[in-house]
Each structure stands twice: as C-alpha cells, then as structure tokens.
Amino acid sequence: MANTAVANLHPRLTPAELAQRHGLKVANDRPPLREYTRQVWAYRHFITAYSRAKITSSLSNTRLGQLWQVLTPITNAAVYYLIFGVILSQGRGSIDNFIAYLCTGVFVFIFTQTAVANGTSAINANLGLIRALHFPRAALPITVTLVQLQQLLMSMVVLAAIVLFTGEPITLRWLLLAPILFLQTIFNIGLTMVMARFGSKVADLKQIMPFVLRTWLYASGVLYPVSLLRDHLPDWAATLMEANPALIYIELARYALLDSNRENLVATPMQLWGTALAWTLVVGIGGFVYFWRGEKEYGRG
Amino acid sequence: MDVAEQTQAPTDPSTVDSQRVPTVIADDVHVIYRIHKGAAANTGATAALKRIVSRTSTPNIREVHAIKGVSFTAYQGEAIGLIGSNGSGKSSLLRTIAGLLPPARGAVYTLGQPSLLGVNAALLNDLSGERNVALGCLAMGMSPDQVKRITPEIIEFSGINERGDFASLPMRTYSSGMGARLRFAIAAAKEHDVLLIDEALATGDRKFRIRSEQRVRELRANAGTVFLVSHSLGSIKDTCERTIWLEGGVLKMDGPTDEVCRAYEGR
Numbered sequence: 001m002a003n004t005a006v007a008n009l010h011p012r013l014t015p016a017e018l019a020q021r022h023g024l025k026v027a028n029d030r031p032p033l034r035e036y037t038r039q040v041w042a043y044r045h046f047i048t049a050y051s052r053a054k055i056t057s058s059l060s061n062t063r064l065g066q067l068w069q070v071l072t073p074i075t076n077a078a079v080y081y082l083i084f085g086v087i088l089s090q091g092r093g094s095i096d097n098f099i100a101y102l103c104t105g106v107f108v109f110i111f112t113q114t115a116v117a118n119g120t121s122a123i124n125a126n127l128g129l130i131r132a133l134h135f136p137r138a139a140l141p142i143t144v145t146l147v148q149l150q151q152l153l154m155s156m157v158v159l160a161a162i163v164l165f166t167g168e169p170i171t172l173r174w175l176l177l178a179p180i181l182f183l184q185t186i187f188n189i190g191l192t193m194v195m196a197r198f199g200s201k202v203a204d205l206k207q208i209m210p211f212v213l214r215t216w217l218y219a220s221g222v223l224y225p226v227s228l229l230r231d232h233l234p235d236w237a238a239t240l241m242e243a244n245p246a247l248i249y250i251e252l253a254r255y256a257l258l259d260s261n262r263e264n265l266v267a268t269p270m271q272l273w274g275t276a277l278a279w280t281l282v283v284g285i286g287g288f289v290y291f292w293r294g295e296k297e298y299g300r301g
Numbered sequence: 302m303d304v305a306e307q308t309q310a311p312t313d314p315s316t317v318d319s320q321r322v323p324t325v326i327a328d329d330v331h332v333i334y335r336i337h338k339g340a341a342a343n344t345g346a347t348a349a350l351k352r353i354v355s356r357t358s359t360p361n362i363r364e365v366h367a368i369k370g371v372s373f374t375a376y377q378g379e380a381i382g383l384i385g386s387n388g389s390g391k392s393s394l395l396r397t398i399a400g401l402l403p404p405a406r407g408a409v410y411t412l413g414q415p416s417l418l419g420v421n422a423a424l425l426n427d428l429s430g431e432r433n434v435a436l437g438c439l440a441m442g443m444s445p446d447q448v449k450r451i452t453p454e455i456i457e458f459s460g461i462n463e464r465g466d467f468a469s470l471p472m473r474t475y476s477s478g479m480g481a482r483l484r485f486a487i488a489a490a491k492e493h494d495v496l497l498i499d500e501a502l503a504t505g506d507r508k509f510r511i512r513s514e515q516r517v518r519e520l521r522a523n524a525g526t527v528f529l530v531s532h533s534l535g536s537i538k539d540t541c542e543r544t545i546w547l548e549g550g551v552l553k554m555d556g557p558t559d560e561v562c563r564a565y566e567g568r
C-alpha cells in the first residue's frame with residue numbers, strides 16, 4: 001500500500017535504491033571497527049559519568065552509603081580470616097603470611113568475578129536505556145568493569161592496611177600494582193564484552209555463571225597455596241592450571257605486595273608478566289571485536 | 302488498504318522526485334519482541350545447562366509481532382503524526398526508525414541520526430534531575446563543556462524548578478508529568494535531523510504544552526522531519542500536515558491529516 005506511494009513518486013526506484021541515491025543509511029547499521037572504536041572513545045565522558053552514576057545510585061538507598069565500598073572488603077577479609085586463619089589454620093604449606101596471601105587473592109579475583117557476573121546481564125539489564133538512547137553499546141560492559149574497578153581500588157586501600165599490619169615491608173615493587181591492575185582491567189573489559197554479547201542471546205547464562213565462577217575461584221589458587229597444584233596434579237595439568245589468567249594476575253599482585261612470598265611464586269616474574277600481557281591483548285582485543293560484531297542485535301531482547 | 306491507496310502522496314505528484322529529499326524510508330518493516338517469561342519451573346541451573354547444551358530455546362519464550370510489514374517514505378520538512386489505539390505499535394515503530402530496536406525483517410533507511418524523545422526514555426531514577434540532564438546530554442554525544450553550558454537552559458525550559466529546587470532531588474521524587482517534561486527538555490536541547498516524539502507533549506500541563514509545541518516548530522524549521530505520536534488529535538492537527546494510522550501493527554492509512562483523522566474518528 002504505502003509501497004504504491006513510493007512507486008508512484010519514484011517510478012523506477014526500489015526503497016533501497018532510493019535510499020542509496022539520497023545517501024540514507026540503514027538505521028541500525030554497524031559502523032566499521034575503526035569508526036566504532038572512535039565512537040567509544042568519543043563517548044568516554046558518558047562512560048565515566050554513567051559509571052559514577054551507577055556507583056552513587058547503587059548505594060543511595062543504604063544508610064551508610066559510600067562507606068560500604070570500604071566496609072565490603074573489610075567484612076570479606078574478616079570472614080576469610082575467621083575461617084582460614086583461625087578455624088582451619090592448617091594446610092598453608094610454606095606460606096608465612098597466609099592472611100595477606102589470601103586477601104590479595106580474594107580481592108583481585110573478586111574484581112574479575114564480579115565484572116564477569118554483572119557483565120552477563122550488561123545488555124539485558126539495560127534494554128530500557130538501549131531502546132531509548134543512542135550510544136555505542138560497548139559503553140555498557142565497560143561501565144560494568146569501571147564500577148568494579150572503583151570497588152577494587154577501595155579494596156586495595158584495605159589490602160594495603162592488611163599487608164602492612166601483618167608485617168610486610170613497603171617496597172618499590174608496590175608501584176607495580178598500577179600496571180598489573182591496568183592489564184587486569186583491560187582483560188576484564190574484554191571478557192565482560194564476550195559475556196555481555198553471549199548473555200544477550202542466551203538468557204539462561206545468568207543462572208549458570210555462579211557455578212562457573214565458583215569453579216574458576218577454586219582453580220585460581222586463591223584459597224590455598226598455588227604450590228599445591230604442582231604437588232597434587234600431573235605436570236601437564238599443573239602447567240595448564242598455572243596459565244589461568246586469574247591466577248596470573250593474582251600471583252603478580254602477590255609478587256608486588258608480599259615480600260615474604262617471593263620464593264613461592266608459580267613462575268618467574270618475567271614469565272608472569274609475559275603471560276599476563278598475552279592474556280590482556282588476546283582477551284581485550286578479541287572481546288572488543290566479538291562485541292562489535294553483534295552491535296546490530298542489541299536491543300532486540 | 303483501499304483507503305491508503307486513495308489517500309497517498311499528499312503533495313502534487315508532478316513536483317516530487319527530484320526536489321524532495323527523503324529522510325526516512327521504511328521498507329516492509331517487521332518488529333518482533335521476544336519475551337522471556339521466566340517461568341517458575343525449570344529455572345534451576347541444571348535445567349538451564351541442559352537447555353544450553355541441547356540448544357533448545359527456553360520453553361517460556363513468547364513472541365509478540367508488534368509491526369507487521371510497514372512501508373512509507375518521509376521527506377525533509379514534513380511533520381508526520383502517528384495515530385492508532387494502544388498497543389498498535391506506534392512506540393515500536395519510532396524505536397525502529399531511531400535504530401534502537403532492530404527490525405526482524407525489512408529495513409529502515411534514515412538521513413542522519415534520528416533521535417527519539419519518549420516518556421519511556423530510561424534515566425536513572427535514583428539520581429537528581431541535574432545529573433540526569435548531564436547524563437542524557439552526554440549520551441546524545443555532547444561534550445562536557447557543552448553540557449555544562451546547556452544544563453541551566455534545559456532545567457529552565459523543563460520548568461521543574463517552578464515549585465522549589467527539584468533539580469537537585471532524585472528523579473523518583475518527581476511526578477510523572479515532571480519527569481516527562483525533563484526528558485522532553487533534554488532531547489529538545491539538541492537539533493536533530495529527524496525528531497521522533499512519543500506522547501511527550503501530552504503529559505505536561507497546558508503552559509508546558511504550548512512551550513513545547515513552539516519548540517517542536519523551531520526544531521522542525523531548523524532541520525528535517527518530525528514524527529509525533531499523540532492521543533490528542535488536536536495537537537496532531539496543529540503540528541502535522543501528514544498522518545499515518547497504525548492498527549495492530551499494520552499501516553492502515555497514510556495521507557493528509559484531515560482525511561486520516563476523519564477516518565480515524567469515524568472508525
């Protein structure tokens with residue numbers, strides 16, 4: 001019917017030809033990768049403002065408000081201290097300062113864990129926003145990671161206190177924490193993007209994730225000394241487990257913070273840096289490209 | 302169907318083609334919503350895992366076919382009214398034109414980036430009106446400097462501060478009319494090639510309606526095309542010379558506002 005209208009006005013043109021002739025673009029077309037990257041960069045102010053808004057609004061209904069950013073990691077550390085430091089005080093192998101060892105692992109792991117868990121619903125939980133406003137959708141998984149980064153930085157303040165309190169010296173290596181967390185942030189953004197696209201298609205993924213993430217926690221040498229892997233697994237399996245990115249970032253953080261743990265690292269610092277960099281590049285870039293390829297689909301529900 | 306064929310081409314056919322620039326072309330657009338009903342049974346992790354492995358879809362997925370093959374062409378300088386009963390697909394069509402809701406079949410071509418301003422635009426209810434203005438402007442692609450400059454203007458235009466300093470209170474404390482006014486004010490702050498207005502004007506009071514209709518006329522003069530969804534035929538007759546009537550996701554009639562409104566009222 002309205003097709004007839006078009007046909008009458010432009011006897012020889014199909015809608016697509018008419019669009020092309022006047023330079024019209026498909027409404028939800030996916031821009032080329034470079035252009036998309038440029039758009040994401042141009043939206044950096046939106047991304048940071050939105051992250052800050054998320055942090056404010058997530059705590060705005062609690063009485064203690066922003067204080068929870070510090071209280072949460074302290075509570076976490078206290079629980080782990082109670083269980084692993086007081087109740088189960090065996091099985092720590094050659095680790096001298098097990099509490100600091102444990103807390104470093106827990107805080108670094110929680111950064112990736114929460115980012116991935118929240119990233120799974122980054123698209124589906126924001127369908128209202130997606131169907132109302134125009135912005136590169138990659139802003140959403142990035143926001144998820146930045147919100148967790150902010151939480152991580154608070155945790156690191158708590159961690160520094162714990163580490164000092166348990167008798168570790170302050171060394172120049174502490175400065176390495178900045179590049180380590182930077183690499184982990186890029187890694188998390190990439191992984192969050194993969195999960196966001198995957199989660200936008202498979203709604204059931206959200207139900208599965210807690211189990212996957214708990215398995216990952218057990219495989220990442222957080223709650224027990226990493227050396228146990230070599231002691232109890234065949235060599236090839238241990239090597240495989242030791243390439244686990246979460247474990248790599250955790251070991252690097254321990255290398256930076258814990259002077260007492262220098263002998264117990266799973267690999268030499270150089271090897272750790274190399275593996276960490278490789279994971280960051282592969283997952284960071286791969287995740288971004290994978291997410292970009294789905295840009296047209298987000299919002300369909 | 303018949304009606305549509307008699308009433309198309311609102312202008313003199315001899316002047317068209319080369320002189321009129323199309324801004325929105327909808328070519329047999331279908332929109333389908335997929336809804337996960339999230340049923341009580343079968344939400345356990347094992348059931349979910351089984352579904353993922355066996356690649357069967359969730360048993361509780363329902364599809365709503367909201368738009369069923371709509372085609373039309375809109376031109377530069379036109380203001381087009383969109384009417385139809387509740388659930389006829391007006392909002393869905395606007396979202397699709399805006400590129401926010403991907404069509405299941407067919408295509409929408411647009412000149413420039415259309416902007417949707419609707420009463421459903423999701424802002425963050427826990428944040429103050431002021432921060433929502435900043436966020437909305439950033440999301441429309443403005444620079445932080447521009448945002449800082451334009452925020453007072455937007456708040457002023459929305460008039461939410463007429464009864465005390467509401468701009469610094471969370472949006473959940475606003476009446477629905479105030480929220481809608483603020484959203485309209487945000488979206489109207491930018492000049493758009495194609496402006497899509499979804500019932501935004503109906504919620505404000507009389508004074509705000511006059512002010513916003515004035516603003517729509519300005520935006521229209523400055524740029525391309527305006528689409529207006531409204532249940533008030535009066536405001537459509539005031540602003541639009543062409544009207545599209547949707548019913549049940551199908552384009553029922555497309556033509557000069559007078560004719561379409563007459564048919565709509567006499568349905």
Ligand SMILES: Nc1ncnc2c1ncn2[C@@H]1O[C@H](COP(=O)(O)OP(=O)(O)O)[C@@H](O)[C@H]1O
Pocket residue numbers: 334335336365366367385386387388389390391392393394
């Ligand atoms: N977010 C949504 N999810 C699922 N179905 C929807 C959604 N929004 C609208 N619909 C359905 O699509 C149809 C058209 O709705 P809508 O476009 O909002 O109509 P209108 O704006 O004309 O009232 C309705 O049947 C409605 O139930």
Ligand SMILES: [Mg+2]
Pocket residue numbers: 391392393
């Ligand atoms: Mg509607």
